[in-house]
Amino acid sequence: MGKPTGFLEYDRVAPQKDKADSRVKNYEEFVQPYSDTQLNEQAARCMNCGIPFCHSGCPLGNVIPEFNDAVYDGKWEEAYQILVSTNNFPEFTGRICPAPCEAACVLGINKPPVSIEEIEKHIIEIAFKKGYVKPNKSFLKTGKKVAVVGGGPAGLAAAAQLNKAGHDVVVYERDDKVGGLLRYGIPDFKLDKSVIDRRVEIMQQSGIEFRTNAEVGKNVPTSELDAYDAVVLSGGSTIPRNLNIKGRELKGVHYAMEFLKQQNKRVGNSPIDVEEITATGKNVLVIGGGDTGSDCVGTSNRHGAKSVTQFELMPQPPKERTAAMPWPSYPMLLKTTTSHEEGCERHWSVSTKEFLGDEQGNLRAALVVDLAWETDALGRPTKFTEVEGSEREIPCELVTLAMGFLHPQHDGLLDEAGINYDERGNVNAKEGEYQTSKAKYFAAGDMRRGQSLVVWAISEGRECARKVDEYLMGYSELESKDAIYSYA
DSSP states (O other), X not given: OOOTTHHHHOOOOOOXXXXXXXXXXXXXXXXXXXXXXXXXXXXXXOOOOSSOTHHHHSTTOOOHHHHXXXXXXXXXXXXXXXXXXXXXXXXXXXXXXXXXXXXTOGGGGTSOOOOHHHHHHXXXXXXXXXTOOOXXXXXXXXXXXXXXXXXXXXXXXXXXXXXXXXOXXXXXXXXXXXXXXXXXXXXTTTSOHHHHHHHHHHHHHTTOEEEOSOOBTTTBOGGGGGGSSEEEEOOOOOEEOOOOOBTTTSBXXXXXXXXXXXXXXXXXXXXXXXXXXXXXXXXXXXXXXXXXXXXXXXXXXXXXXXXXXXXXXXXXXXXSXXXXXXXXXXXXXXXXXXXXXTSOEEEESEEEEEEEEOTTSBEEEEEEEEEEEEEOTTSOEEEEEEOTTOOEEEEOSEXXXXXXXXXXXXXXXXXXXXXXXXXTSSBOOOTTTOBOSSTTEEEOTHHHHOSOOHHHXXXXXXXXXXXXXXXXXXXXXXXXXXXXXXXO
């Protein structure tokens, strides 16, 4: 531990952000880095706690106290090596992870937790500047070939680890560029796509082959995978949850990902081959209160929307932990994102009953009603009733449905390969094993566990790669989460 009294001397300080009225004029990242002094002080806040719960809070098992100690001492290469021993892509998680590690931080019991996510981002960016991040070429090749189907965070992590083990890896990506949800789901103002390009270039230099515009089961025959010794399925959970109410077919009602993907393609100068969706000059209604909904809010503000309103079916979350969410569990608290700061009217406990249109079939309003929730002894919502007399119309010309995802796409590769599904429609691959009903097929990420966090996708990709390596070689020397204390 760098400074035993650091957590007593220094408060948590958030990095500076560009002002809302200026940042909505572009799609650039707007969070500024810490000064050297601020970074040193934030790392000094890490305590010498007897049990670092942040380890278990992080799905990757990041060795957090040790890299904080290295940051405090200015040992940047050591900090980088500790960080990448468990996380292939800290430049992604350092920008867009909700930081479950911070929720589990011991200091967070009665003070603001350590700024783990920001410190992580600073480590990797400093490592890039200092030239520590280099291609990982394996000169001892196994002669085994592995196909990774899906170039999102799970697939990229699996590819990186399998390449490290000495296997020849080919990544199939159905979009025109690699990245999956990172590329075409997360807005550029949260994750600039040059960050993805930088990492993909290093992976290519490491010997990994990427094939874009290649959807296995569509324009690439599933039989092509027969030539590989193993296959990793990492295509994500891509079938969105729909809102099947009257008026759903009206022009102006879209899935959130249709809206977000188009904007990311505009920024990235990629062609858009469908009718364009814009929020400019419109009253926008975002249905869904999660991160995807927040991204729709921020994108709509940058389009120049007339107004932005966000609905959530559930009641407003509490601002502090309750008996139902004790430390160190991840608390479902009220979250005000940078997109909300830019302008948004938010409503909770609202149900949308019908979309209303004009004579030309264009959306003009949503018919909504307030809900009254009953709660259990711990204050958790259990069931609701509609509030009598609260039904009303909300004017809107654009609706984005941001209510989550159901399961991966079945038609094409999964059905043709004869892969079994679980009761939720995800690929059935046992926890900790990652092997599907077809011997050489493995699954990782949202395709296996259902929609989740980027940090979980990276963890799944790493763990799956280890199981594939064991399947191919009979053993594996790849890192496992079980060995996270090797630096302790």
